[in-house]
Amino acid sequence: MTRQELIDNIRRKQSFLCVGLDTDLQKVPEHLLTEEDPIFAFNKAIIDATAPYCVAYKPNLAFYEAFGVKGLMAFEKTVKYLKQHYPDQFIIADAKRGDIGNTSKMYARTFFGEYDVDALTVAPYMGEDSVTPFIDSPQTPSGSPLKGENCSPSSGEGRGRNHWVILLALTSNKGSLDFQLTEDKNGERLFEKVIRKSREWGNDENLMYVVGATRGELFQDIRRVAPKAFLLVPGIGAQGGSLEEVCRYGMIEDIGLLVNSSRAIIYADKSENFAQVAAEKAKEVALQMAELLNSK
Amino acid sequence: MTRQELIDNIRRKQSFLCVGLDTDLQKVPEHLLTEEDPIFAFNKAIIDATAPYCVAYKPNLAFYEAFGVKGLMAFEKTVKYLKQHYPDQFIIADAKRGDIGNTSKMYARTFFGEYDVDALTVAPYMGEDSVTPFIDSPQTPSGSPLKGENCSPSSGEGRGRNHWVILLALTSNKGSLDFQLTEDKNGERLFEKVIRKSREWGNDENLMYVVGATRGELFQDIRRVAPKAFLLVPGIGAQGGSLEEVCRYGMIEDIGLLVNSSRAIIYADKSENFAQVAAEKAKEVALQMAELLNSK
Numbered sequence: 001m002t003r004q005e006l007i008d009n010i011r012r013k014q015s016f017l018c019v020g021l022d023t024d025l026q027k028v029p030e031h032l033l034t035e036e037d038p039i040f041a042f043n044k045a046i047i048d049a050t051a052p053y054c055v056a057y058k059p060n061l062a063f064y065e066a067f068g069v070k071g072l073m074a075f076e077k078t079v080k081y082l083k084q085h086y087p088d089q090f091i092i093a094d095a096k097r098g099d100i101g102n103t104s105k106m107y108a109r110t111f112f113g114e115y116d117v118d119a120l121t122v123a124p125y126m127g128e129d130s131v132t133p134f135i136d137s138p139q140t141p142s143g144s145p146l147k148g149e150n151c152s153p154s155s156g157e158g159r160g161r162n163h164w165v166i167l168l169a170l171t172s173n174k175g176s177l178d179f180q181l182t183e184d185k186n187g188e189r190l191f192e193k194v195i196r197k198s199r200e201w202g203n204d205e206n207l208m209y210v211v212g213a214t215r216g217e218l219f220q221d222i223r224r225v226a227p228k229a230f231l232l233v234p235g236i237g238a239q240g241g242s243l244e245e246v247c248r249y250g251m252i253e254d255i256g257l258l259v260n261s262s263r264a265i266i267y268a269d270k271s272e273n274f275a276q277v278a279a280e281k282a283k284e285v286a287l288q289m290a291e292l293l294n295s296k
Numbered sequence: 297m298t299r300q301e302l303i304d305n306i307r308r309k310q311s312f313l314c315v316g317l318d319t320d321l322q323k324v325p326e327h328l329l330t331e332e333d334p335i336f337a338f339n340k341a342i343i344d345a346t347a348p349y350c351v352a353y354k355p356n357l358a359f360y361e362a363f364g365v366k367g368l369m370a371f372e373k374t375v376k377y378l379k380q381h382y383p384d385q386f387i388i389a390d391a392k393r394g395d396i397g398n399t400s401k402m403y404a405r406t407f408f409g410e411y412d413v414d415a416l417t418v419a420p421y422m423g424e425d426s427v428t429p430f431i432d433s434p435q436t437p438s439g440s441p442l443k444g445e446n447c448s449p450s451s452g453e454g455r456g457r458n459h460w461v462i463l464l465a466l467t468s469n470k471g472s473l474d475f476q477l478t479e480d481k482n483g484e485r486l487f488e489k490v491i492r493k494s495r496e497w498g499n500d501e502n503l504m505y506v507v508g509a510t511r512g513e514l515f516q517d518i519r520r521v522a523p524k525a526f527l528l529v530p531g532i533g534a535q536g537g538s539l540e541e542v543c544r545y546g547m548i549e550d551i552g553l554l555v556n557s558s559r560a561i562i563y564a565d566k567s568e569n570f571a572q573v574a575a576e577k578a579k580e581v582a583l584q585m586a587e588l589l590n591s592k
Binding site: 022060063066068069072076094096097098099100101104106107110114123124126127128130131168171172173174175176177178180184190194197234 | 318320356358359361362364365368369372390392393394395396397399400402403405406410419420421422423424425426427464467468469470471472473474475476478479480481486489490493530
């Protein structure tokens with residue numbers, strides 16, 4: 001999905017909500033456990049119920065890997081289901097990968113070649129050559145070496161798709177204080193350096209940043225280094241961030257925000273009614289978002 | 297495996313070699329491709345041939361994930377094979393994971409509960425709560441909340457096993473220059489800060505560091521912050537690091553080094569003789585290591 005398509009979807013739906021599919025068998029409603037594939041059954045129900053109120057889904061790979069081969073198959077089925085039934089949804093594989101160049105290429109082949117998701121979260125610690133194999137710019141002429149190496153030639157998939165890296169910048173957890181806010185000699189903090197350097201590797205058409213909602217005021221600083229980039233914002237809901245504050249400091253003319261909520265939506269209810277309650281929660285957030293979009 | 301057991305294995309075998317199982321179907325000998333599980337067939341042959349000359353194996357998850365469900369099954373079979381036939385080998389899952397606390401717990405459950413490997417590589421960018429769920433100290437009394445949450449209670453595996461985090465500190469790739477060497481106001485570089493801070497979360501019995509061989513002289517600085525820690529050292533072989541230099545600056549009384557070689561050993565030959573050639577390459581490195589151990 002291109003940047004413009006994403007913006008159009010947000011304007012049309014009046015929502016920039018991303019629903020996090022952190023599906024944990026220990027938390028899904030009991031009646032689903034007898035299904036052949038309870039993880040997929042849960043995801044399908046959540047997707048069908050919440051799709052009108054969101055523009056993106058973000059399955060976190062940790063939850064699927066924890067269930068081994070079955071979990072991975074459920075992840076694959078979920079991605080396929082989304083692409084087939086909801087082609088206007090932006091699919092983010094939240095995997096936080098990143099390794100030396102030749103290894104990152106393998107991960108790129110997996111997520112962009114095989115699964116063909118729109119975006120992958122990537123950890124920046126290892127620097128440029130750990131990130132660039134994931135960057136598949138729409139400006140890259142098809143058939144160029146970069147494109148050829150990124151996409152699995154055998155699958156034939158992913159050729160037309162625009163792929164995004166979502167780089168960790170300022171995360172929403174307590175541990176983000178340990179290294180991400182460290183100032184260098186020139187007063188530049190690590191998260192700012194990550195964003196500034198990465199602008200040399202990609203652009204606003206293929207690079208987004210993870211910025212946690214838990215420190216709303218820092219969105220001003222983020223916008224100084226990345227005035228037009230899309231930001232994926234976790235930390236609303238269970239982690240306590242404020243949607244108003246995020247929008248006040250982070251929203252731009254092209255919106256530039258995808259705000260994620262996982263647990264507060266998908267585990268809002270554990271009865272047979274869970275999907276309906278999830279839809280209500282998603283709708284609540286979407287209505288808030290519509291107001292914020294209109295007041296801007 | 298405990299630190300002392302690892303040291304004993306190194307002394308007994310006169311080798312601190314770790315063989316990286318970066319198994320890529322595009323690079324394995326052609327005659328293996330007709331096997332039912334060519335990835336496992338390759339790994340088994342490499343392991344049987346090289347085991348006398350090394351003390352550790354390090355499969356990189358990227359290579360297994362790239363082949364989807366089949367790749368993951370090959371990974372699992374490889375780990376099981378090692379545990380059953382070579383219980384004195386230290387098994388490192390090179391996955392470079394790291395996420396917010398509740399998600400890192402899922403990864404810990406996968407790698408230490410289900411697969412029950414000895415060690416997992418972890419990326420430090422997200423700080424303390426992304427790392428501590430993986431730290432399963434041997435000092436932790438069994439049945440404590442930490443232990444209970446880390447290990448999958450259903451599998452019953454991993455209870456007696458000592459689990460290690462191998463934290464990325466100074467990696468061997470070009471991109472390591474981008475952020476890892478950034479100095480803060482007090483002149484402390486990011487890789488030094490990562491090591492220093494992480495000493496509050498773990499100790500020399502459950503925490504190692506990845507330090508690339510490509511910058512041998514920096515091992516002196518590493519030893520200032522982590523005088524006794526074990527270091528996992530990639531970058532020998534295909535990436536051009538010097539074993540002598542690593543040992544000169546990095547070896548301690550308890551050795552404190554696991555030096556990894558992947559491509560230079562496992563892809564040394566593509567004929568039907570590949571395993572024997574891999575064994576010769578591993579033996580060459582091990583002989584160099586024995587000399588360096590004895591000259592210390």
